[in-house]
Amino acid sequence: MALMQGPRVGLFGGSFDPPHLAHRALADCALAELKLDKLLWIPAGQPWQKAGRQLAPAEQRCAMVQLMMDGEPRFELDDCELRRSGASYTVETLRERAVNHPGEQLFLIIGQDQYARLNTWRDWPEILQRATLAVAARAGEAMKAAPELQATPHRMLPLALPAMAHSATAVRQQVMRGEDIRPMVGNAVAGYIAQHRLYEKSEY
Known part of the structure; x- marks a missing residue:
């Protein structure tokens, strides 16, 4: 499969509800290891896999x-995904x-x-x-893909991410407590969450 030789652009999507330091570490790692010209952080509108939980406001x-x-x-x-109506699908982006x-x-x-579950995504062969x-390979864990994905030719590069136990769920739970x-989100994001009183209620 021939690769384009234009600008190298990383697409980094997620709910970012909230973004935390493991997100930043992965983005920094991708910039360096993939030699990207730029990396786009793409907040999801309403992720189809998280339809049951109310996200913090997009802005x-x-x-x-x-x-x-x-x-x-x-x-x-x-x-781009916030401007799109309905569920957010990577293939559309x-x-x-x-x-x-x-x-x-890209x-x-x-x-x-x-x-491991990319074969459940919409139009995954097109992706x-x-x-x-x-x-992002977790330290000490083997890279795994579903059999369907393994059987389909694709380009995959592992990113060596330092072990970090951060998660958005853990951040929200700590705010409620x-x-x-x-230590999980840095001073600036922690200050913003406190100022706007985000995640203090259980619906987040």
């Missing part, structure tokens, strides 16, 4: 991503990118858990055609 998640991106000029916020920015070499940055998968979340 607040974007504001927190902006704070998490601070200091790296190659990071950009892309709100890749299609739009190909139309609006032809010639880019790298889809995902976690190992997402790689494999449109982007190289950059998969009144605990200090700065």
